[in-house]
Amino acid sequence: MNASLQSSTATQVQPRASRREASALRHRQPRHGFTLVEIMIVVVIIGLLASMAVPAFAKVRMQSRVKAVTNNLRQLATASQEYMLEKGATQAAYTDLVGTTTDNYIHNLVPVIGESYASISIGPTTTQISVSNSALGSVVYNL
Secondary structure, eight states, X not given: OHHHHHHHHHTOXXXXXXXXXXXXXXXXXXXXXXXXXXXXXXXXXXXXXXXXXXXXXXXXXXXXXXXHHHHHHHHHHHHHHHHHHHHOOSOEEHHHHBSSSTTOSBSOOOOSSSOOOTTOEEOTTOOEEEEEETTTEEEEEEO
């Protein structure tokens, strides 16, 4: 009988807390997750950072293309000087310098953004060579 008395007292219903106490208990519990405002602030910050980075990336990309074209022009200038010294020629055309045969000085010259080097001809009085493209403008290499 003593055991049944203990079980009945253990299962007695506790008195309900008042609304104020229940509200206070809810506010003390730790929050889990982020609020919508916090997520929106993070999204705005990421958007601002991206809007600053994209133009800078485009500028660096264009500078890299200009440098690649300048390097191609430098290779043509060096190959033309070698050609004129070895052959005793007074002028070197693109077709004399670039090709797959063994007597060409440059095996392959890859265009960066569609520019054409085929019309370039270099002579002993040439002080600069240039190539133009609608995307790059004019790129000049001084000899």
